[in-house]
Structures are given as C-alpha cells and as structure tokens.
Amino acid sequence: MKSSSDSKPQDLSAQIAQAIRDAIIEGHMIVxxxxxxxxxxxxxxxxSRSTVxxxxxxxxxxxxxxxxxxxxxxxxxxxxxxxxxxxxxxTTSTLLLSMNAVSFETACEARFAMERACAPLACQRxxxxxxxxxxxxxxxxxxxxxxxxxxxxxxxxxxxxxxDASGNPVxxxxxxxxxxxxxxxxxxxxxxxxxxxxxxxxxxALTDALETNSPDAADQTLRxxxxxxxxxxxxxxxxxxxxxx
Amino acid sequence: MKSSSDSKPQDLSAQIAQAIRDAIIEGHMIVxxxxxxxxxxxxxxxxSRSTVxxxxxxxxxxxxxxxxxxxxxxxxxxxxxxxxxxxxxxTTSTLLLSMNAVSFETACEARFAMERACAPLACQRxxxxxxxxxxxxxxxxxxxxxxxxxxxxxxxxxxxxxxDASGNPVxxxxxxxxxxxxxxxxxxxxxxxxxxxxxxxxxxALTDALETNSPDAADQTLRxxxxxxxxxxxxxxxxxxxxxx
DNA sequence: GGCGATATAATTGTCAGACATTTAAAGGTC
DNA sequence: GACCTTTAAATGTCTGACAATTATATCGCC
Numbered sequence: 001m002k003s004s005s006d007s008k009p010q011d012l013s014a015q016i017a018q019a020i021r022d023a024i025i026e027g028h029m030i031v032x033x034x035x036x037x038x039x040x041x042x043x044x045x046x047x048s049r050s051t052v053x054x055x056x057x058x059x060x061x062x063x064x065x066x067x068x069x070x071x072x073x074x075x076x077x078x079x080x081x082x083x084x085x086x087x088x089x090x091t092t093s094t095l096l097l098s099m100n101a102v103s104f105e106t107a108c109e110a111r112f113a114m115e116r117a118c119a120p121l122a123c124q125r126x127x128x129x130x131x132x133x134x135x136x137x138x139x140x141x142x143x144x145x146x147x148x149x150x151x152x153x154x155x156x157x158x159x160x161x162x163x164d165a166s167g168n169p170v171x172x173x174x175x176x177x178x179x180x181x182x183x184x185x186x187x188x189x190x191x192x193x194x195x196x197x198x199x200x201x202x203x204x205a206l207t208d209a210l211e212t213n214s215p216d217a218a219d220q221t222l223r224x225x226x227x228x229x230x231x232x233x234x235x236x237x238x239x240x241x242x243x244x245x
Numbered sequence: 246m247k248s249s250s251d252s253k254p255q256d257l258s259a260q261i262a263q264a265i266r267d268a269i270i271e272g273h274m275i276v277x278x279x280x281x282x283x284x285x286x287x288x289x290x291x292x293s294r295s296t297v298x299x300x301x302x303x304x305x306x307x308x309x310x311x312x313x314x315x316x317x318x319x320x321x322x323x324x325x326x327x328x329x330x331x332x333x334x335x336t337t338s339t340l341l342l343s344m345n346a347v348s349f350e351t352a353c354e355a356r357f358a359m360e361r362a363c364a365p366l367a368c369q370r371x372x373x374x375x376x377x378x379x380x381x382x383x384x385x386x387x388x389x390x391x392x393x394x395x396x397x398x399x400x401x402x403x404x405x406x407x408x409d410a411s412g413n414p415v416x417x418x419x420x421x422x423x424x425x426x427x428x429x430x431x432x433x434x435x436x437x438x439x440x441x442x443x444x445x446x447x448x449x450a451l452t453d454a455l456e457t458n459s460p461d462a463a464d465q466t467l468r469x470x471x472x473x474x475x476x477x478x479x480x481x482x483x484x485x486x487x488x489x490x
Numbered sequence: 491g492g493c494g495a496t497a498t499a500a501t502t503g504t505c506a507g508a509c510a511t512t513t514a515a516a517g518g519t520c
Numbered sequence: 521g522a523c524c525t526t527t528a529a530a531t532g533t534c535t536g537a538c539a540a541t542t543a544t545a546t547c548g549c550c
Contacts, residue, residue, distance in 0.1 A: 013302060013504090020464070025340065049506090057300075060301065062306055062337075064340070067530095067531065069530065079345070080340045081345075085341045089337065095269075100277055100326075101323070106414065110415035138499095168354055173419075196472040239356070256531090282501060293534045298503090312503095315502075315540085317543055318501050480491090
C-alpha cells in the first residue's frame with residue numbers, strides 16, 4: 001500500500017532498481033552475492049546499459065550494493081553496516097527537520113523522550129569508557145572561550161555517549177538520528193556563560209547518575225535538561241520574532 | 246569527518262551527487278528550486294550528460310530531488326515528506342536487522358524501550374481515534390482463524406497507533422522504523438491460542454491505560470508485554486536450535 | 491476579441507557504440 | 521619460486537542521436 005503501485009508509471013531505471021531492491025529485501029540475493037554484469041542485466045531486462053547503470057546508481061545511493069571495477073568486479077549486494085545506516089538516517093532526519101518547519105519544541109520533546117528511554121539501560125551497562133567520554137566533554141564545555149558551535153558539538157558527543165552506553169546498537173542507531181539531526185536547531189541558540197554553567201551542571205549530574213546506577217536520578221536530570229533547553233530555545237525564538245516583526 | 250574524505254577517490258557521478266547534496270543540505274538550494282538542466286550541469290561540472298544523470302539518479306533515490314519531463318521541467322529540490330522518510334527509514338532498518346544478525350532480544354529491547362518513551366505522551370494526547378484503532382486491532386487479534394502473519398500485522402498496526410498517539414511526528418517517525426522493522430523477526434513466532442490470549446489481554450490493558458491517562462499502568466503493561474514477547478521469541482529460537490542442531 | 495487546435499522549443503528518458511581505466515588471473519621469464 | 525607482462529572482463533566516461541513529454545506561443549476561425 002505504498003508508492004509502488006501508486007499512480008504514475010515510473011522510469012525504466014526506477015522500475016529496474018525496484019525489482020532488484022525487492023530481490024535483495026526478500027532475501028533472494030544474499031550479502032556479498034554478485035549481481036549479473038551490466039551487459040547481462042541490460043539483456044535480461046531488455047534495456048540499454050545506460051538505463052541499467054542508472055538503476056544501479058540508485059541502489060548504490062541507498063548502500064544496497066557496492067561496485068568494483070576490473071576483471072571479476074561488478075555489483076555486489078552490500079552488507080548494510082551500522083555506520084552506513086547511521087549516516088543515511090542522520091541525513092534524512094536532518095532534512096526532514098529543516099524542510100518541514102518542525103518546531104524546536106517538537107524536536108526537543110522527541111529527543112529527550114528517547115534519551116530517557118535509554119537512560120535505565122545506560123545505568124546498567126555503561127562502561128568506564130562511556131563515563132570518561134562524558135566527563136571529558138563536560139569539562140570541555142566548561143572551558144571559557146569555546147564557540148557556540150563547538151559547545152553544541154560537544155553536547156552532541158556527550159549525548160551520543162549516553163545513547164551508546166545503553167549497549168543496544170539498534171537503540172543507538174535509532175536515537176543517533178534524533179540527537180544529531182537536532183544539532184542545526186541547537187546551533188541557533190546563543191549560550192550565555194550562565195546557561196552554559198547550568199547545562200554543565202546537569203551534564204555532570206547525569207554522568208554521576210550513570211556512574212552510581214541511579215536510573216531515577218538520570219531520568220530527573222534529563223527532564224530538567226529538557227525543560228531548560230526548551231526555555232533557551234523559546235528565548236531565541238522570541239528574540240528572533242522581535243527582530244523580524 | 247565522515248566518508249567524504251575517506252580513502253579512495255569516488256566516481257565522478259558520486260562526487261557530483263555529493264556536491265549537489267551538500268548544496269541542498271547547507272541550504273544553498275531551497276525546496277522546489279529548480280536545478281540547472283542536465284545539459285547545463287554537464288557544462289558546469291565538465292562531464293558528460295550521462296555522468297550528470299547518474300548523479301541525479303542517486304539523489305532521486307534519496308528523495309532529495311524529483312524530476313519532471315517536458316518544457317520547463319527538470320530536477321527540483323524535493324520537500325522530504327514524513328511519508329518518504331518513513332519508508333526509507335523502514336527499508337534501511339529492516340535491512341540492517343536482517344543483514345547484521347541482530348538478536349531478537351536486542352531488537353525487542355530497543356522497540357519496547359522506545360515505546361515506553363512515548364507512552365506518557367500518548368496518555369496525554371491520545372484521541373478517540375487512536376483508542377478506537379487500538380480496540381479494533383485488539384478485537385481483530387482475538388478472532389480465531391487469524392493467520393500468524395495477519396496477527397503480527399495487526400500487532401504492528403496497534404503499536405503504530407500507540408506511537409502516533411504521542412502526537413509528536415518526529416517521535417513517530419523515529420519509532421516507526423523500529424516497530425515495523427521488527428515485523429519480519431516477529432513473523433517467525435508461532436502464536437498459540439494461549440499466547441494470543443495473553444497478548445490480547447495486555448493490549449486491552451494498554452488501551453485502557455491510555456484511555457484513563459495512566460502513564461504508570463501503560464509503562465507496566467509494556468514491560469509485561471516485553472517480557473512475554475521475549476519469552477515467546479526464546480521458545481522459537483530454542484525450537485529452531487533443536488531442529489538444526 | 492476570444493477560443494480551440496496546432497506548432498514549437500525545452501527538457502528528460504532511452505538507446506547504441508566507442509574508448510578509457512581498473513583489476514585479477516593467467517602465462518612467461520629468469 | 522618470485523617477478524614481470526599480457527590478457528580479458530568489467531565498470532567508468534564520452535558522444536551523438538532519437539523518443540516522449542509538456543508548457544508556452546502561434547495561428548486560424550468564428
């Protein structure tokens with residue numbers, strides 16, 4: 001009930017891409033299996049090589065296949081790595097947010113709801129590495145002279161460590177999109193010395209909660225962080241409205 | 246610090262796609278803006294039209310552009326819709342799970358952690374429509390003679406309603422991937438009459454919790470559902486191991 | 491003048507053929 | 521056996537052509 005049968009007939013290259021995509025998803029082609037050569041595919045589908053190539057480029061853009069030149073090269077079904085999936089997810093999420101006028105409130109709410117979801121797991125499973133990363137980023141954020149952009153980047157790194165501490169790669173993958181996609185929105189905020197101090201304090205508290213395996217404390221701290229972030233966001237929006245209005 | 250500067254030089258078509266992609270992401274091209282024609286692009290980049298076309302197909306595969314034939318047609322920056330983002334996300338998540346031997350436990354944990362994250366919001370904001378959908382699906386699940394596959398599909402529909410009830414499209418988008426991507430894993434489970442009864446009961450309790458605005462009850466019910474689903478999954482895995490071993 | 495049919499031009503979609511480049515394997519030399 | 525060369529298969533790129541589509545402009549008719 002998706003776009004496959006919807007309305008208008010697609011390009012040949014789109015149809016061919018869909019046929020191969022389906023074969024991969026349905027499991028008819030396994031990871032690292034080699035597709036027929038472009039010449040063979042163009043015979044099979046009864047189209048020119050250029051059309052086949054356009055179809056293959058579509059699949060390559062989704063990381064479904066990889067190509068290799070030379071003898072015994074060709075197109076191979078790609079094992080979708082977490083890394084590839086991450087970057088695709090982040091690109092999509094970022095564009096979705098920027099193109100659909102998603103409010104700061106909505107994005108913020110989604111982000112912190114998901115972070116709270118992984119906090120209990122993070123308390124159970126965080127390693128010394130995760131705690132060290134979070135402490136290092138917290139310290140970095142307390143340095144005077146740090147640009148707003150660097151502060152935000154460090155903020156993302158800290159929250160990323162929190163998410164990773166949950167020890168569940170599927171959860172990490174899903175959340176990374178939300179956290180990283182918010183960075184452009186967060187970058188709009190101008191952090192005063194006072195607000196940085198407040199945030200650094202909450203970050204330290206959050207790390208403490210993880211260290212002492214206190215899910216409730218972590219939850220509470222994340223709630224405070226959400227409220228405070230929302231407040232900062234609202235201030236920026238208000239200032240912006242005054243300027244343009 | 247991503248794959249852009251990593252290692253090997255990419256194809257020309259990949260480079261050109263990246264250049265245009267960056268222009269869109271950085272906001273240098275706005276939604277519905279028309280790209281130069283293929284002929285103009287091939288002049289600008291100093292490559293042939295085929296190469297440009299391959300680049301454009303890559304972008305089209307990511308829903309970043311759409312193309313229109315005819316006079317005054319061309320390639321236009323596409324507004325990424327929630328629907329497009331959903332289906333991409335689901336495709337990617339499904340493949341990620343199936344290709345990386347993600348365990349049932351891990352996927353299950355991630356799914357329920359995120360569902361619990363949106364339960365409190367769903368209690369606040371659920372509409373009569375959401376409740377009606379959940380009740381209808383619950384009722385459907387109690388019908389004898391329903392195939393395992395249909396039972397799973399209904400299960401997904403119910404959980405999708407829960408997620409949508411949170412009233413946060415960003416949260417819905419992120420969670421839809423996790424929930425729908427799990428369906429192939431869930432489809433492996435053979436539901437006995439007894440287990441269906443148990444699940445239907447929990448679904449009813451969950452809907453009640455939403456109706457009465459009881460976030461704690463919803464949370465508890467979801468926890469029970471997670472434990473029970475895990476149990477069923479483990480049984481299947483154990484049976485499968487006996488058969489193959 | 492208005493309106494419908496038609497021509498026009500711009501643009502993407504497809505095809506065919508050629509050549510360049512890359513790469514692994516086979517073969518040859520010492 | 522180690523190293524170099526050749527070879528063949530495959531993708532990457534270019535060129536030129538034609539088909540299909542579609543918004544706009546033009547023309548003829550009333």
